[in-house]
């Protein structure tokens with residue numbers, strides 16, 4: 001498969017955005033009432049949806065982006081073309097730091113991350129700009145800590 | 161649908177255990193080298209698989225049991241019959257506390273949780289006991305904190 | 321130091337409960353409005369307080385019990401006599417699963433864990449029962465997963 | 481207190497870096513063997529140390545930066561001048577995404593974050609550059625999600 005097949009063409013982009021919007025319907029946002037949907041496009045053409053799944057302990061909450069990633073990886077899919085994220089807010093909101101770190105583990109630094117406003121469809125219908133902020137992990141998590149840093153030579157005693 | 165249809169019959173139990181063993185193959189256990197597989201049976205007969213998906217930050221790790229649950233819930237499946245969990249260790253190991261808390265959010269107190277040893281298939285082939293520890297959230301997370309506690313009347317000032 | 325010095329005498333128990341109640345005042349419970357205080361007694365007689373510190377991402381929330389433990393351990397204190405936990409609810413509420421798992425890492429299975437109702441002081445003043453549920457990790461996290469399980473022999477291929 | 485008193489003068493900067501290096505000694509890095517130390521300087525002149533406290537569940541791990549923050553906040557200290565972080569690696573490594581999100585909750589966008597190489601003291605002794613990367617949350621977590629976003633008007637139905 002050539003790298004060029006990984007580019008995000010317009011129909012795939014549209015489909016991915018719609019999938020993120022649909023994914024939001026299954027959010028379990030019992031505590032925050034703040035629903036988030038995400039959709040990942042894999043290099044083999046699958047779309048994997050995620051939604052935020054909250055927990056009474058708060059700390060046990062898993063966001064939409066991480067849900068999508070663990071779904072994909074646990075089915076053997078580890079190579080991705082793009083991610084779209086949408087909330088109920090009419091502006092482009094960004095993944096939390098925890099999700100950025102998990103995206104960092106599996107996605108290329110320059111993989112497109114589309115932050116979609118909730119009123120995307122109305123904007124399109126009205127012929128306005130789509131309001132999407134297109135970004136990447138390179139941009140969202142600069143100087144990131146990653147798997148390779150755990151393998152660097154270390155000074156000092158081993159701790160317990 | 162009557163409650164009796166939710167009982168875990170022998171063929172479903174076998175299928176669920178096999179699914180957990182298969183699920184383990186997709187573990188991303190880069191740091192611990194400790195693979196875990198999980199499988200959830202929903203009341204509408206689906207089997208949802210999970211595996212542990214680790215992270216360079218360690219704290220960003222999501223276990224097999226939570227992966228299975230967020231997969232299911234984010235697809236609209238919130239009603240479950242049983243959960244099976246297996247590792248590469250030849251004895252029945254139990255979910256971590258974080259997973260117990262997430263199971264608590266979505267599963268009945270007495271839902272069967274099957275802790276499967278890695279050598280389950282050999283045990284069966286040899287006509288030995290299956291080595292499974294069958295338990296439940298009632299047993300694994302007694303006096304549990306749950307959604308209903310967040311709604312109890314509270315004294316004192318609201319904090320920020 | 322003999323083991324008998326680790327027993328929780330009545331003045332220490334009172335002091336520990338009061339410390340948990342005081343600790344609650346510093347909860348940062350901006351999202352749940354559910355304040356929790358915790359206090360740990362170390363074997364060298366220190367009392368270490370914790371409160372829940374929530375986060376806009378929800379998943380980044382750290383509970384009172386875990387706050388107390390990481391405070392202690394990061395100051396070199398790893399040996400504990402007892403833990404007390406209190407909320408704003410007038411009944412004994414229990415740590416979440418995540419906290420139970422972190423307590424499991426550092427505390428003895430039978431270390432007393434005191435779950436204190438918010439109206440403890442009024443109860444005492446009125447000569448009523450103190451309403452405390454005294455428990456332990458052995459009870460709260462049975463069949464627990466712990467450090468020793470990561471060292472058991474494992475079958476199968478190493479995963480990445 | 482005027483804003484100018486919050487600037488990080490050279491003696492405070494040195495003291496903060498030394499505190500982060502000392503803090504690393506109490507890391508509980510049993511699983512990764514990757515020790516991290518952190519130190520926070522508060523606006524009232526306190527230095528609060530943190531170290532990474534790992535957990536057998538991996539997901540229950542709390543990093544050095546978050547340990548320092550919850551220690552401070554749970555003692556009523558919520559206003560900070562600077563943060564220093566150090567590992568056992570001889571280059572400037574950066575906080576994980578989860579820590580960036582927690583720093584975001586409590587620290588100013590432009591608060592100095594000093595990423596200190598493990599060989600800082602040798603570098604200074606040899607008259608070399610100190611090897612520190614000085615950054616900020618504005619830089620490390622651009623387009624960040626924060627408390628204010630949870631209060632934006634939302635479309636759509638409330639989820640459960």
Ligand SMILES: [Zn+2]
Pocket residue numbers: 063064065066095096097098099100377
């Ligand atoms: Zn997130």
Ligand SMILES: [Zn+2]
Pocket residue numbers: 223224225226255256257258259260537
């Ligand atoms: Zn777990």
Ligand SMILES: [Zn+2]
Pocket residue numbers: 057383384385386415416417418419420
């Ligand atoms: Zn907790």
Ligand SMILES: [Zn+2]
Pocket residue numbers: 217543544545546575576577578579580
């Ligand atoms: Zn971190």
